[in-house]
Amino acid sequence: MRRKMVNSPITYAFGMLAMMVPVQAFSAFYSYYYVEKLGLGIGLATLARTIYLIWDAANQPLFGYWSDRTRTRYGRRKPWIYASMPLFVLTFVMVFAVPEGTKGMDLFYWFLVSLLLYETVSTVLWVNYGALFPELFRGDKPRAKASAVQQAFQIVALLIGTALTPIIFTEYGFRNMALLYSLVFIVFMWICMWTVREREDARKAEPLKFADAFRATLKNKNFWIFNLANSFAQTVNGLLSSIIPFYAKYALGIPESQTSILLASVFVSVIPLVAVWYFVVRKLGGRKGWQLSLAVYGLSVIPLWFAQGLGGGIAAGVMAGFGLAGFLVSPAVLSSRIVDLDAAVTGRRREGVYTAVAGFITRSSGLISAVAFWIVGLLFGYVSGDNPGPNPEATFRYLISVVPFGLLLIAFLISLMIRRGPLDDPQKGNG
Numbered sequence: 001m002r003r004k005m006v007n008s009p010i011t012y013a014f015g016m017l018a019m020m021v022p023v024q025a026f027s028a029f030y031s032y033y034y035v036e037k038l039g040l041g042i043g044l045a046t047l048a049r050t051i052y053l054i055w056d057a058a059n060q061p062l063f064g065y066w067s068d069r070t071r072t073r074y075g076r077r078k079p080w081i082y083a084s085m086p087l088f089v090l091t092f093v094m095v096f097a098v099p100e101g102t103k104g105m106d107l108f109y110w111f112l113v114s115l116l117l118y119e120t121v122s123t124v125l126w127v128n129y130g131a132l133f134p135e136l137f138r139g140d141k142p143r144a145k146a147s148a149v150q151q152a153f154q155i156v157a158l159l160i161g162t163a164l165t166p167i168i169f170t171e172y173g174f175r176n177m178a179l180l181y182s183l184v185f186i187v188f189m190w191i192c193m194w195t196v197r198e199r200e201d202a203r204k205a206e207p208l209k210f211a212d213a214f215r216a217t218l219k220n221k222n223f224w225i226f227n228l229a230n231s232f233a234q235t236v237n238g239l240l241s242s243i244i245p246f247y248a249k250y251a252l253g254i255p256e257s258q259t260s261i262l263l264a265s266v267f268v269s270v271i272p273l274v275a276v277w278y279f280v281v282r283k284l285g286g287r288k289g290w291q292l293s294l295a296v297y298g299l300s301v302i303p304l305w306f307a308q309g310l311g312g313g314i315a316a317g318v319m320a321g322f323g324l325a326g327f328l329v330s331p332a333v334l335s336s337r338i339v340d341l342d343a344a345v346t347g348r349r350r351e352g353v354y355t356a357v358a359g360f361i362t363r364s365s366g367l368i369s370a371v372a373f374w375i376v377g378l379l380f381g382y383v384s385g386d387n388p389g390p391n392p393e394a395t396f397r398y399l400i401s402v403v404p405f406g407l408l409l410i411a412f413l414i415s416l417m418i419r420r421g422p423l424d425d426p427q428k429g430n431g
Helices: 009-037 042-069 078-095 104-136 140-172 174-195 210-218 221-250 256-284 286-300 309-346 351-363 365-380 392-415
Strands: none
Touching: 009 042, 009 078, 009 104, 009 140, 009 174, 009 221, 042 104, 042 365, 078 104, 078 174, 104 140, 104 309, 140 174, 140 221, 140 256, 140 309, 221 256, 221 286, 221 309, 221 365, 221 392, 256 286, 256 309, 286 309, 286 392, 365 392
């Protein structure tokens, strides 16, 4: 049975489920926890996020480079993931285990330190897990299938991490929620790693030296266009998940107990829609499928502006879910093709460097999101849950609809800079 599970799209996707449950709970509710519940000022929250990105700029490419150079009998990626698992649990719990009575600058320092530690360990996990995808699955069709399965698991995780989380922390508190999700992470990530077998050919070639590795990466025009567009689109993913609790309270006027229903409307709808986008991407190819997904995603957030009450929010959430499903499926196929073309030129598979640099570019979306939150908050006078300002409804309608539409329009226009060429010549099979 284990032999059948080796490098299976399903067991590989268990890793996505494992990481995304706690990661989504973090991204959706850390701002709500610190700003709304604990009273941390939005300016200090933005400052902490900025400091993190400076640190992230230094460590993410290095982790990717070190991962590519790792040579063990267990592979290049698995040793890093195994070593990071207990550290991830500790740092995730730390984020939501703020000592009682911590306020002001003490709260800021706790937030900053826990954020830096958590994001550092998360970087190691994401770089190495993401680097496995183009190595394990070769060819556009196997990758489209694996990506669809992976994203279906991701949506289940998003649903758990967003819709179930308010129920858990309302009943048991944020700290116990973090402990429960840490257990989920350990179980499913271990199953994933137990069934992964890295390819021998991927680690036979002598790795490039540091300067040569990054020089080759920086010269790849399609890589930069792809990830720059994705950074704007990825911001929307973060905004939707993190702003919905505020949107539900201030714009739709529904009680906190119904937030889970609203979140479920977005993420439950995505699960069957992932299958639709699998066939779209398989038919159009990675480049065209990705570009179409950005356009559809942009249109899908418009109804969120007009929604009223729980019913209107659910209907708008389902529409947004269709756009989100396309963006979840399409990037993995195109990014893997970019890695393949690089390997053909350099003679070395450098998934780690590409995943790390891509991760830094797209994770800069965190800064875009934080700055958007801060600017819109200033415009409408929102400071925190203790001081929501004169018009919190407008604040969060802009943040969940107008800002995402603008970001996705920018992403789509950037995506058009990738012209027809080698990226439209998919490999066959899973060789």
